[in-house]
Amino acid sequence: GLAPGTWRLRVRVQQPGGVAAHAEREFEVGEDPADLGTIVLEAPGTIRARVLGADGTGILDPGLRLRRIGGGEDEAVPGEEPDPEGWVEFRGLEPGTAYRVLCSFEGVEETVRTPVSGGGTLRVELLSGVRGVRCRLRFTVMGGEPVKWGAIFEGPTLDPQAWKKDGMLEQEMAPGEYMLGILAQAAGSERMQRYAAKFTVPDQPSFDATIDLKE
CATH class of the missing domain: 2.60.40.10 (Immunoglobulins)
Incomplete structure (x- = not known):
């Protein structure tokens, strides 16, 4: 008891x-x-x-x-x-x-x-009392432009207009660590594969960068 x-x-x-x-x-x-x-x-x-x-x-x-x-x-x-x-x-x-x-x-x-x-x-x-970071990010695949971009399979949910089919991402984001995974056909490859990269958005008004996705 x-x-x-x-x-x-x-x-x-x-x-x-x-x-x-x-x-x-x-x-x-x-x-x-x-x-x-x-x-x-x-x-x-x-x-x-x-x-x-x-x-x-x-x-x-x-x-x-x-x-x-x-x-x-x-x-x-x-x-x-x-x-x-x-x-x-x-x-x-x-x-x-x-x-x-x-x-x-x-x-x-x-x-x-x-x-x-x-x-x-x-x-x-x-x-928050602060502005989000205006991000303008260009993505490449294995060091170069891919033959074709596919869908995002991992990462934050983005505004429908944020991801451009030419590999550009324009979105207001909070400073911090992010992971983004995208399907793409790399140059020299015959099929779509998954590529991903981690990146850091710094605490500043805007952030322009090129981020290379790897297997």
Whole structure:
């Protein structure tokens, strides 16, 4: 049996689609059996967050993240890939729980609490007070111009007009580390292959560079 004192029961039930319903009940254990009654599972919540630049537009920020507050250390919560406007969704969140939304910009964060009743979507926009970096990037493949470009298979979700078919990328991005993978037919090759490169966007008003993709 349980030792006398205050106990907390937490229930988490996985549901279709990878989300989980939650319930939490605090109760006292004494000489008599504890009757917890009916425990109702609440639907998980969602936080939808993005970073805004000084002009009020969303910017891609690889450092946008969510942490659950409580239990000693904050617990990291994985998010979806950002959409073209910089929004990132964090799903399957516990009701009535505090979360910290953080980003790449020091001191720019917000703490929110999911509804006790569960479900719903909270929208959080972090005002960075700075402009995103205006990036104009030219990509090459194995040191030269490819015969043909294909689709992007890895990297941040870009504005539909950002990627040009001639290997140019024009997008406002937050400073930080990025990975981009693109299908291409390199010069001298007879088929499409996957090529990728890591690159760093510096903290400055604009960034023009040539980035070479490798196998």
